[in-house]
Amino acid sequence: MTRKSPEAHGRNTIRDVAARAQVSASTVSRVLAGDYPVSTATRTRVLRAVKDLDYVADARARAVAGAGTATIAFVLDDITGPSFAHMAQGVEREAAQRGHVCLVCTTEGDPERELAVVELMRAQRAAAVILVGGTVDTPEYRERMSRIARALQSAGSRLVLCGRPPLGDGTPATVIEYDNEGGAYAMTSHLLSMGHRRILFLGGAGSTTALGRERGYRSAHRAYGTEPDPALLRPGDFTRDSGYRRVREALAGGRRFTAVFAATDMVAAGALTALHESGIHVPGEVSLAGYDDIPFARDLHPPLTTVHVPYEEMGRTAVRTVLGRRPDAGDEHRMLGTHVVLRASVRAAALGVGA
Template identity: 60%
Template sequence: MTRGSGQDRATIRDVAALAGVSVATVSRVLGGEYPVATATRTKVQRAMRELDFVVNAHARALAGTNTKTVAFILDDVTGPFHALVARGVEDQATIEGRLCLLCTTHGDPQRELDVVELMREQHADAVIVLGGAYEDTEHLERMTHFAHALDRSGSRLVLCGRPPLGPDIPATVVEYDNEGGAYAITSHLLSAGHRHIVFLGRVDKLTTTSQRLRGFTAAHHAYGLQPDPSLVFDGAFSRASGIDRTIKLLAQGNPFTAIFAATDMVGAGVIAALRDANIRVPEDISLVGYDNIPLAEDLTPGLTTVHVPHEELGRTAVRLALHRDRETSQHVVLGTHIQVRKSVQPIRTGK
């Protein structure tokens, strides 16, 4: 029994008839939630292939059944940090037999909420939100509402690379030691004798930079120092922003000997702007970044930075969310460490 291209699409009843089983048995094979004898499963799968049977995902959603999908929400798919975490999400989703749906927000907090709600309506098994959270009360309240709504429907909100929403909120949290990494990389500069360090690339009300600034400040305090507020520059996590803010920094005229770029992409822009101004790294100015994306190693000089376990973040997010029954903790903090290259030089006498 086969169907030509001009005939109607095969139904679950057609599959059952060809396999010689009940419609309920075909449903069990499709759902994967109930045990089915291997021989029976093989007959059903053979019939599905012969009929070119395609599962109607929309019908599943309307019926309130599992759609075997993991939704992954991020700012920008072209960003190296996000792309590396996405690889981990997709790899683990494939292992778990899930389809990975990728959604972008372009940095719009409202769009993030809209996409989470849409994925809830689509009955995704897990909704993973990547990147820093917006430090806004209304946004926090809405995300908390979605965490409870997803939990009631058997799904899960997963916060990846951002802090928890609060105590007793039913959400999976997979963080990396953001503040600790910033503390370590700042201490690396301070131990090299630098005392006038720029923090370049703060994004207002974003937990990513709030945590990094806390680590930056704590490291100064550990050395009995206070960061210079005039050396903290707002910006975006991009190469273009790194160039623009470095030009403004040089025009400001305040003395400094090192720059902590909020991300490696910002650091790439810093190097370009300093080169155009005939300022050498690290001979004249030392520079560090954050993330350890592949670009960091290819810059000239290679960028000393904080390594973030990107792919492990993604894999852990999927695994914890889909196996809540056997995972002992739904809040994991992955470690970070310094990747030393050639962009830092000890301070010269009199600098």
């Protein structure tokens, strides 16, 4: 009976690659894993055979063999947020450069779904699981994350928290933060230095990100020897529609303010629309500032003064740090800087609205 060529019976196997390169299947595995010394000539023959046969390694077989899946999981609540998308881009680009696959998972804010995703990635022997975005920092959250971190470490993986606070000494996790509170302090200080004393703050509700930005807003006022009017702190969510509604509510309630500091650029976009619809000129009557420096901020009319957060660099740093760590590393913590980006939406205080 005539033997069929590898190309004739479907997907090529590692044995087909070994036969083409005239080496053993175990040698092919060593070349592909890159974790065992192989001569240059042998490596060249194997890689040429892989290319000729268009061979793709079976990730499940690699996991059974103990080689891992070379996967980095990026876990977040909602992928539609522009800031998260830029962080995901950083993770994907850095992971690809290092020969890893980036798997994006969404949880819609469900802690149980987050746990299920982490457990799945542990079973799949992912190199790292990166959890992104603010959270509600409670003792229960810290205990749950500590258990996750230890479980991942026992499987040879690593928990990475991006934009979340550290879990405490001794927890085997990597934390990549940005100066969240400092960015809000710097922006509020800038507005105060421009003569604004009644700054409408469109904050968030309860997450570590929201609380940090509110702390920066409050501490800047204290540094200037004043306290913000509690009526000017308007909590909500980090969406365009929330910014729109809260400005409309403040205007309808007769609140006086000369500036608006929105806790995200998306919130600022909604606030800007509400001000325009109410016939209020920005920045002639009311100044407007945001936070994040997502790309469309410069295309608003007027272009938005905001706080720059290095989201893509955070993603890259997360991957570089976790793949370059020592196997016995405990908790690791890195802080990236933020800075104010000055554009045309802020000027010296005028009479404002409600005066």
